[in-house]
Amino acid sequence: MSARNFLLLGAALAFFAASSPVPAQVVPPAPPGITNFTLNGSQRVLRWTPYPAAQSFKVFSTTDLRTPFTEDTSGAVSGYSWTGTNTGSARFFRLDTTPLDSNALLTATVLNRLAYGPTPTLLDRFKTNSIENYIAKQLAPETVTETVQNQHTNIAFFEGKFAPPGTPVLLTNGTGPGSAAIGDLRAWFSMRAVGADRQLLEVLTQFLENHFVTQFTKSLDYFQNHYGDFNTRGRVATELEYREITRWRNALMNPGATFKDLLTISCESPAMIVFLDTVSSRGDGSRVPNENFSREIMELFSMGVDNGYDQTDIVDMSHAWAGWTVDFVAPTNVFNPFATRLLATVGNTVSNVPGVWGFVFRTNYHGTSRSIFTNKFVPARFGAPWTTRTYANATPGSYQLTFPARTGTNAIQDGYDIIAHLADLPFTQEYMSVKLCRLFVHEDFAHGYDFTAPQLSLEAELVRQCMMAWETNMPRGQIRKVLDVIFKSDLFRSHTAAFAKVKTPFEFTVSAIRALRVSTNGTGAHGSWSADTDGSALATPMNRMGAMVLFDRGEPDGYPESGAGWISAGTLAERVRWTQSLLIASGQTGHSGSQGGSGNDAGNSVTSPVRLLFTRLPVLADQQDAAKVADVFLGLLFPGEGAANLSLYRTAAINFLNTADDGVTASSFAALTPGTTTGNNTYDTRVRGMVAMLMTMQRFQEQ
Structure with a gap:
């Protein structure tokens, strides 16, 4: 430029x-x-x-x-x-x-949005190779060889505890498949975010988990009715969360995966059925169905708040979901909604009878479904093709959905008709396009654009292009087609896109590990990394940085994508505290359990910036050159920032390296001798402190 x-x-x-x-x-x-x-x-x-x-x-x-x-x-x-x-x-x-050169800027934007931040290896790769191929490969994760299982022994350990669909729940499942606790799932999920080659798949899985919110604690409480043992019901609730995200992962590996596919998985998820109270909803006889799910599926999961529906539609739709519940069934029936209950009674009588909890449709809970969106038409602001085509009836622009008379097991189709209908509506196309643009571009996209206006804003035009990709590629709603539009857009690739978003606590902690992480011997094996985590150690810091707890959001709206939801004096202080702890050598005071009981220590998240440094500066004279050492870490931590804007950071880093631990006395960095081990010499401590200082700067909080 x-x-x-x-x-x-x-x-x-x-x-x-x-x-x-x-x-x-x-x-x-x-x-x-x-x-x-x-x-x-x-x-x-x-x-x-x-x-x-x-x-x-x-x-x-x-x-x-x-x-x-x-x-x-x-x-x-x-x-x-x-x-x-x-x-x-x-x-x-x-x-x-x-x-800054536009290619370097785009590389930084891509690695901060399609991935959980740059790594030294990726930055090296794209100094000479185009980032375009990386984008294409990330959009097609089935073409990427995944090596994350080899990077840490804990990943295989945790995966051995997760139950494949259909694994029986037994009270004795203390080890092996079906024994995973929620902490295991959180750790495994975090470790995959740190090391996975299919980074966009990890980003999208977290996006879906946060969009189609379910809550582990709600499931844990629900299964108190069936298991007296706390650990057993914890394992059951964990398995439901794991089953849900595994189905989304598998769907996203399909090139033609649609929003309808993803919404279907959410609606069929026992975790969702429990979370929004469909599990006990009945519409038979004079009973009034629970409205929670019908409200949230429109307000939060598809159409958007007050966008094309009203309270009458919420009430009418709730009848279609009556009968969607969960039950204890034979392992072979985990995905059979018409399976019969395995036991005559399911209360605290559940024992070691082999079985699983799955989505079941109870015909006796279902009454008569009602038409929804009666006499409603697509607003003129959408324009063609949305106002002129047909939806669930023969009248162009009308999106009224009327159900045929169905009885028995056939009545389950009412719910699937709603799923297909919602996924086809322009309201949903707009709402999901806006959410994806907020995720990958910036947070200042809105709902309610007039797409017929003669001159659209850049944001409105991008949303419309996303909707057209959704609308014109068959089957409609293909996620990759929408993402491809976003990643090729001027807004995504523009100068203004860089650092336009604030990292969530999850993104911040994971990106901090990734920024300093390289396999120092090139094997990619456990123990070879200059920075790593056992996953579990990220949970407490994330909680302290803004109460972000994976798989346990209490509100159905998901964690915020906007920076305002995460940045305050208190949460920034927690980011600083954790970063300092992370950069202290393992075993030294301040790394674990020595911050006045704060609980925000690094634990089994470890870094060795000097090991990383030696892979970049193998010559001793360069290792003792404060300017060269500062430049290495400035390039790794701020690859999307230009040298002019980093000049003050650079000066501060060089001054830090040339100052004693008291922060006042001059102490030549060139006189320090790099040690062969970390954490026990002044050189190592000086480098760690300088890196910690840089990682607490504003730019590292942004992406």
Whole structure:
């Protein structure tokens, strides 16, 4: 991208931007604003606002606008200011800003959005290779060889505890399949986020888990009616969460996976049926069905709040879900909704009879379904093709859904008709497109765009393009088609996309491990990594950074995607506390259990930045060069930021390396001897402290 030029006209402080080409339809960042011009005796001082990913700032000047500007070498840039000699004569100044190379910027954006942050290995790969192939491969995870199982022995250990669908629940399942507790699932999930080759698959699985929210604790409480033993019902509740995300993973491995497929998995999930109280809902006779699921499936899972439905639709739809429940069935019937109960009574009488808990349709709980969206038409704001095509009836634009008379087991189809109908509506297309854009681009997308307006905003245009990809590729709603539109969009690839989002606690902790993680001997085996975690150690820090607990969100709206939901003085303090603990060597004071009982220590998450450093700087003289050491970690931690914006970070890092542990006394880094082991020498401690300081900076909280 070409440099952007700005003029400061004398003492009046007027400035203008010289034109420079930008990609079509992309709004460039706001230009650096000259905020201050000071004449201070023999000095002139210019100050300006930051510019995203600025690689360099240069100041040019002239005494006459009719003559060319030349670089003003009488001064120097420091951060966001320039100080030069005051010659006493009137001069005109121009600020030139050169952004970071667009390919480097796109690489950083892709690795922060399609993955849980860059790793040193990935950054090395894309210095010479195009990131485009990585995007294509991540969109097709079935083409990516997964090696995460080999990276840590705990992954195989945990996977041995998860029960494949149909594994009987036994009171004696203390080990082996079916023995996993919720902590095991959280640890396994976190470790996959850290090391998986199929990073986008991990990101999308977490997105679905957060979108179609279920709560482990709700299931745990429900099964209290059936098991007196706390650990047994914990294993059952854990297995339901694992079964749900496994089905989503398998669906996403299919190139043609649709939103309908994903919504179906959610609706059939015993964890969802329990969470939103469908499990006990009855519509037979004079009974009134529970409305929770019919409300949330429209409000949160498909159409969006107050977007094309009303309270009447919620009430009417609830009748279709009556009878969708869970029951204890034979292992071979785990996916058979018409299976009969394995025991005559299911209360605290459940024992070691081999069985599983699965989705079951009880015909005697189901009454008569009612039409929904009666006399409702697609609003004009959607325009063609949505207002002109047919949905569930013969009238163009009408999305009324009427059920045929069904009895017995056939009545289950009412629910599946709703799933197919919701997945086909423009409201759902818009709502899900907006959510995906907020996930991958920035959080300032809205609902309710008028897509017929003559001039759409860039955000509205991208949402419409996503909807068209949903609408025109058959079968409708193919997730990869929608994602492909987003990843190829100008908004995703623009200069403004970088660092437009704040990391959630999960993203922050995982990205911190990944940023410092390289296999130092190239084997990728357990014990070879310069940074790693057992997964379990991330749970408490995530909770303290904003009460983010995997698989246990109490509200059905999911954890927020917006930065405001995660950033406060308190949560930032917890991020700083954990980062400092993470960078302290394992076994030393402050790494585990020594922060005044805070519980926010690193535990079995470990780092060795020096081991990583030695793979980048193998020569001793370079290892003792504070500037070169600082540059290594600046490049790894902030690959999407330009050198100009990192200059203050760089100065701080170099000063840190050349200062003793008291923070005051000068201590030459060049005089320190790198040790062969970590955690027991001044050199190692100095490097760890410098890296911890950099990782607590604002830019590392962003993605």
